[in-house]
Amino acid sequence: MRRFFDRHPFWSLVIALLVAFFIWAIFAPWPPGMEAWAGRKKIFLNAVFNGITLGALYFFVASGFTLIFGLMKNVNLAHGSLYMLGGYIGYEVANTTGWWILSFVAAFIVVGLLGIILQYVVFRRMEGEDLKQTLVTIGISIVLADIMLWIWGGEFYQILAPGWLSGPVELPLVTAVKSSGELVYLKYPIVRLVILLAAIVVGILMWLALNRTRIGMLVRAGVDDRDMLSATGVRIQRVFVLVFAFGAGLAGVAGVVGGTFQSIAPGEDTRFLLASLVVVIVGGMGSIPGAALGAVIIGLAEQIGSVYFPTYAVVLTFLIMVLVLAFRPQGLITSGR
Amino acid sequence: MALGENTDRYPVRSGERPFEWWDLSNIPAQYWIVGAFLIILPLFASDFVLFQIFGWAFILGMIALSLMFLAGYGGMVSLVQLTVAGVAAYMTAIFGSSAVDTISLGWSWWLTIPIALVIAVIFGTISGALAVRTEGIYTIMITLAIAAAFFYFTRQNYTLFNGFSGFNQVLPPEIFGVNWRSPVAFYYLALFWAFAAYLLVLYVARAPFGLALQGIRDNPRRMAALGFNVTAHRIAAYAFASLIAGIGGILNVWLNGQISPGAISVGPAIDILVIAVVGGIAHPIGPFIGALIFVILRTFALDVLVSVGLAGERFNLLIGIGFLVIVFWSSDGVLGLWKRWRENAGKRDPLTGRPTDGGAG
Numbered sequence: 001m002r003r004f005f006d007r008h009p010f011w012s013l014v015i016a017l018l019v020a021f022f023i024w025a026i027f028a029p030w031p032p033g034m035e036a037w038a039g040r041k042k043i044f045l046n047a048v049f050n051g052i053t054l055g056a057l058y059f060f061v062a063s064g065f066t067l068i069f070g071l072m073k074n075v076n077l078a079h080g081s082l083y084m085l086g087g088y089i090g091y092e093v094a095n096t097t098g099w100w101i102l103s104f105v106a107a108f109i110v111v112g113l114l115g116i117i118l119q120y121v122v123f124r125r126m127e128g129e130d131l132k133q134t135l136v137t138i139g140i141s142i143v144l145a146d147i148m149l150w151i152w153g154g155e156f157y158q159i160l161a162p163g164w165l166s167g168p169v170e171l172p173l174v175t176a177v178k179s180s181g182e183l184v185y186l187k188y189p190i191v192r193l194v195i196l197l198a199a200i201v202v203g204i205l206m207w208l209a210l211n212r213t214r215i216g217m218l219v220r221a222g223v224d225d226r227d228m229l230s231a232t233g234v235r236i237q238r239v240f241v242l243v244f245a246f247g248a249g250l251a252g253v254a255g256v257v258g259g260t261f262q263s264i265a266p267g268e269d270t271r272f273l274l275a276s277l278v279v280v281i282v283g284g285m286g287s288i289p290g291a292a293l294g295a296v297i298i299g300l301a302e303q304i305g306s307v308y309f310p311t312y313a314v315v316l317t318f319l320i321m322v323l324v325l326a327f328r329p330q331g332l333i334t335s336g337r
Numbered sequence: 338m339a340l341g342e343n344t345d346r347y348p349v350r351s352g353e354r355p356f357e358w359w360d361l362s363n364i365p366a367q368y369w370i371v372g373a374f375l376i377i378l379p380l381f382a383s384d385f386v387l388f389q390i391f392g393w394a395f396i397l398g399m400i401a402l403s404l405m406f407l408a409g410y411g412g413m414v415s416l417v418q419l420t421v422a423g424v425a426a427y428m429t430a431i432f433g434s435s436a437v438d439t440i441s442l443g444w445s446w447w448l449t450i451p452i453a454l455v456i457a458v459i460f461g462t463i464s465g466a467l468a469v470r471t472e473g474i475y476t477i478m479i480t481l482a483i484a485a486a487f488f489y490f491t492r493q494n495y496t497l498f499n500g501f502s503g504f505n506q507v508l509p510p511e512i513f514g515v516n517w518r519s520p521v522a523f524y525y526l527a528l529f530w531a532f533a534a535y536l537l538v539l540y541v542a543r544a545p546f547g548l549a550l551q552g553i554r555d556n557p558r559r560m561a562a563l564g565f566n567v568t569a570h571r572i573a574a575y576a577f578a579s580l581i582a583g584i585g586g587i588l589n590v591w592l593n594g595q596i597s598p599g600a601i602s603v604g605p606a607i608d609i610l611v612i613a614v615v616g617g618i619a620h621p622i623g624p625f626i627g628a629l630i631f632v633i634l635r636t637f638a639l640d641v642l643v644s645v646g647l648a649g650e651r652f653n654l655l656i657g658i659g660f661l662v663i664v665f666w667s668s669d670g671v672l673g674l675w676k677r678w679r680e681n682a683g684k685r686d687p688l689t690g691r692p693t694d695g696g697a698g
Contacts, residue, residue: 131474135610142656150651274603310493314490315490322467325471
C-alpha cells in the first residue's frame, strides 16, 4: 500500500478523496442541494448497504473458489453447482428441523464431502492438465445442474430466517431531516447485517488460519511452490483434500446465505459462478484479501448501478473487470509476491 | 487420412511434378463419398432432416469451428464465439428487418450483412484483445465473463436489443428469386458456407499465418524471440475466428427466424465448447461431427429417454455424462477415439504409420 502511494501519488490522492466523499455521503445528512441531483439519501444508503451485503455473499462464494485456485491451480467451474447444492440442502434441513443454524452445518458438511469426492475421483487423476480439468468440471456442473433440476424442480426456494432475525433494525445513520428538525434514521433488515458480520468474522478467521497456523503455513507454501513443498516431505495430497473440502464447504454455506436473502432456483449456479469469476479476476487470483476487496467492489457496483442506471448495471460490473484487466492483469491484490 | 492433412503428400519435391491447387486426385475417396452424399441428400431426405438437423448442424459446426480454430491452432479456448455469432445475428435484426419495426432499420441485405459481419468481427477482436492479455485457464474465464456480460446486457437493454423477447421474424432476403428459407435452399446455403469455412480454416492453418499461430501455441517465448509479434498473431486469430462465427450467427438467425438473449446465454455458449471438444479440436472436421452428434442427440434424445422410462427433460444429463465420458477417455474427442481405434485395429506404429508386426522398429 505504501509502495502504491509512493509510485502513484496522484492516483492515491484521487482514490483517497473518492473514499472520503463516499464515507461523508454515508454518514452526514445530505444538504438540500444534493438531493436535487443525487436523489434521496435513503435510496443511496439502501443501495450501499445492499451492495456491501451482496459483497459479503460474493465473498463467501469467491473465497472458496480463490483458495482452491490459488493452491491447486485448477479452476473449478462446478463451484456454482456446489453453491446451489448447498442452498437446496440448507432449505431441506431448515424446513424439516426448523433450525436455521443447523442448515449451515449440514450444507458445509455435505458439500464439503462432495468436494472431497471430487478431489479424489476427478482432480487427482488429472493434475496439471488445466484444460482437461476445466472441461471435466464443466461436464460435472451440467450433470449436477440437471440432477438438481430433477430433484427440486424449477421452483424458487427461500430459506426462512428464524424469528429473532427477521424484521428491520434502526441504524444510527441519518437518511433525512424532517421539516420539524427531527432526524430520520435508516431501517435495514437485520438478517443481512448478521450475514455481513458473519462474512467479516469468517474472513478474519480465514486470514488468521492462513497466516498464523501451521496448516495455513503449509497452504501458503503450497501456493508459492507446491513441488518444493512436497519435496520437503509434506503430504501435499492431504493439504489439497483439506483445502478442497473447505472451499467446497464454503460454497455450500454461501448457498444457504444466498437462499436466505435471495432465493435458490435453477440458473443461480451460473450466476454465482460468474460472480465469483469476476470477483476473483478483479481482486486477484488466489488471494483472500483480494476476494474480499473484489466482492465489495462488484457488489457495490451491481447495486449502485442497478439503482442509478438500471440498463447499464451489468456493463458497469464488466467495465470494472475490463479496466482491471487492462491496467493490472494480475488483479488488484496479488497473493504473496 | 484427412483432406490435405497428409504431410507426406504435400512436400512434393524434385523429380515430381509440382502440386497444383486444382489437382483433386490427392483427395481421399472418403471425402468424395461424404461430399456426394451431402450434395444428393435433398433427393431422399425429408424437409425436417434437411432443415432442422443438417442445417442446424452446419451452423453449430461453423460456430464450433471458430472455437476449434482458436483452441486447436492457437491454444486459446474461447467461450465468446457464440456471443460473436449472437452479435452478428442481432445486427442483422437491427439493421435489417424484423417484426420489431420500431428498432429495425429495414436496410437491404447487401448493406446489412457486411455491416453485421464487420461489427461482429470488431466485437470478437476486442474480446480477443482483452482475452490474450492472459493465458490458459484465465482465457476461459474472461471469455466466459464477456459472454455472460453481453447476455445480461441484451436482456436488460430495451432501446437497442429489445430486452427479453429479442427480435422475431428475421427472415433471409429473396435473392435470385429463391426463397432461402425453404428447406432445400437453406440446406444448400448452409452447406456452402460450412464447406467454405472448412476449406478456409484448412487453408489458413497451413498458410504462414496459421503456421506461426501454431508455433505460438507450442512455444510463445521462442516465437517472440524469432521476431514474431505474439499478441498481434493471437488477436488476428480472434478476428479470423470471429468472421466464421459471424457468418454462422447470420445463418442461425435466418434458420430460427428470431434472436433473443436466451439463445446466447451461458448454457448455449458452453454447448459450443462441448460440440467442439466432443468432435475433436485437432482437425477442422471435428466440430462438424460434434455438431451432428449434438443435434441428433438434442432432437431424438427425448424419444429415447421416454422409451427407456425416463423423463424427456433429462436430456442435459445425457449430454453431460456423454461429454464427461469423452473428456475422460480421449482429450481429442470422437476423432481421437476413431484414430486410436484405427491404430489398434491396424496395429500401426503411431510414429511411422507402418504396420508393427515385424517387431519394434
